[in-house]
Structure formats: C-alpha cells, structure tokens
Amino acid sequence: MTSGRTRICGLIGDPIEHTLSPVMHNAAFRSKGLDYLYLPFRVKREWLSQAIDGMRALNIRGLNVTIPHKVDVIPYLNELAPLAEKIGAVNTIVNDDGVLKGYNTDAAGFLKALLKRGIKPEGKRVVILGAGGASRAISFILAERSASLVILNRQLEFDWAAQLASRLSQSFQSEAKALELNEPNLKASLSQADILVNTTSLGMSPNSNETPVPAKLLRPEFVVFDIVYNPIQTRLLKEAEGVGAETINGLEMLVEQGALAFEMWTGLEAPIEVMKKEAIKALQENED
Numbered sequence: 001m002t003s004g005r006t007r008i009c010g011l012i013g014d015p016i017e018h019t020l021s022p023v024m025h026n027a028a029f030r031s032k033g034l035d036y037l038y039l040p041f042r043v044k045r046e047w048l049s050q051a052i053d054g055m056r057a058l059n060i061r062g063l064n065v066t067i068p069h070k071v072d073v074i075p076y077l078n079e080l081a082p083l084a085e086k087i088g089a090v091n092t093i094v095n096d097d098g099v100l101k102g103y104n105t106d107a108a109g110f111l112k113a114l115l116k117r118g119i120k121p122e123g124k125r126v127v128i129l130g131a132g133g134a135s136r137a138i139s140f141i142l143a144e145r146s147a148s149l150v151i152l153n154r155q156l157e158f159d160w161a162a163q164l165a166s167r168l169s170q171s172f173q174s175e176a177k178a179l180e181l182n183e184p185n186l187k188a189s190l191s192q193a194d195i196l197v198n199t200t201s202l203g204m205s206p207n208s209n210e211t212p213v214p215a216k217l218l219r220p221e222f223v224v225f226d227i228v229y230n231p232i233q234t235r236l237l238k239e240a241e242g243v244g245a246e247t248i249n250g251l252e253m254l255v256e257q258g259a260l261a262f263e264m265w266t267g268l269e270a271p272i273e274v275m276k277k278e279a280i281k282a283l284q285e286n287e288d
Helices: 021-031 045-057 082-087 105-116 133-144 155-171 183-190 235-242 250-266 272-287
Strands: 007-013 036-042 062-065 092-096 099-103 125-129 148-153 176-180 195-198 223-226 246-248
Touching (some): 021 272, 092 250, 105 133, 148 155, 235 246
Parallel strands (some): 223 246
8 A cells, every 4th residue: 555655666677577676676565564665667768867857856765777777877876886886887776865876786686696605706717608787797796806707798799798808807806808609718718617607698588498508518516607587497507407516596696686775775674585485476477
C-alpha cells in the first residue's frame, strides 16, 4: 500500500523488460517493513537528461542505471564516488535532497561474490571475456586488488579491450593486456589462468546452448564466474562443473550489487537471502 510518505526507487534503461530488480527490491522493502516502492522506467537515450531532471523534481530516492545509460548519465550527476569515477560508469544513483551522487555497485558486487567463496584476487591471473560496461567494472576492481588481467574481445570491438587494458596498466601496478577473442588466444591465456570471467552475453537465454569457451579448454583448478544469470547455470558453468572447476553464477553478482544499492538508499542492511530467493523464483517462473 503506497501513501504520501512512500519513497520511490527504480531502474532506468532500454530495454528493461528482462529485469529482476523490481522483484528483488520490493521483496526486500517488504521484509524490512519499509514504505518504499521500486519501479522500472524505460528511458530512451534521447530522454536521459529529462529523466534525471525528473528524478530531482519527483524526489525519487534512488535509481539503478542499466544499458545504455551507465556512461551517458555521468554529466547529469552532481558527484561521483571515487570507484565510479575511476571506472567511468555508474549503475546506482542516490538522491539526497536534489544532490545526485553516482556509484558503481557492479564492481563491488562482483568482488563480494568472489570473497564470499573465499577467493581473493590478489596475485591471481584472470582471463576476462568481453570489454563492455560490466567487464570495465570487474576489470577495475580486480586490477585494484592486484590481479593480472587478460581481456579478450571480439575483433570488431577489439579497440575497447585495448583501451581498457591501457587504462588499467596506467592506473594500477597490475599487468593488463588485450587480445582478440579467438580459440588460439583463448587457449594460450587459459593455460596460465586461475580465474575465468565471462562478461559477454554468450549463453544467455534463449541461446542457452551457446558457450564462449570450448569444454576442452576448461581445467579443474579454475574458478569460472559467468555473470549471465538467465539461465542460472549456463552451459559454460555446467561444463566447468563437469571437469571439477569451482563455479559462480551471475545471480550471485546481481544480488550482491542490488543489496549494496538497497543499503545506500535505506541505510539498512539488505536482506540478501530474501532478494536471492525472489530472484530465483522469478527466473523459474519465466522458464515455465
């Protein structure tokens, strides 16, 4: 039941039909007895500045930001958290009486999912597939924690990977290099890797029979983290599990980054298990 005191939070992006965030956050608000409501807003690129003006005018407490706005939203904010500024992308906004501050909880959410498994990035050799927004956030948090990185990206978008690796090498003491995503480079990189992270959409429903890595290149000593969360267990994770590797699914990162946003907006500890349970339930209903 909403009232004149209801605080509004939400998501802006295009498209947004697939999002699990309303299910997760509204369940979290209910479990904490908060008079908050989370709504998805489809916002086209050309309306982004008006949407952010609307956030101030309507006193919307917080927004998550997804594709294609994570970079473009930055000029419309009053300030950035240091990590969001380094990464150059924002996925969470907090509104304090019209002052809008941008954060990146993708990076911290990924790291929390790793650390909860007892996996520390320091000194690890990490192969990252893809060089988009999520890859950028993950690469920065890993480089900051002294991991060495190889970023593999498709030929058409190779420049993004090269620019990202160059910026990481300049910003941190960690080694970072970019290679074209093909089987010879994949084989050579994985032969020396500890952790494999897939940030591409390969394997995402409805194309769940696809995988970015041939099963023959997977090894039992790997940690394989696939940030795709639909399906919860991708073909990559199934095949990695089949050779005895440790696997982490994308739902872990999704819930952790959502929990961090919840805490920024409410000042309360997030009910992570409630959020995870509702996200899994929604995914299972979508499969039926």
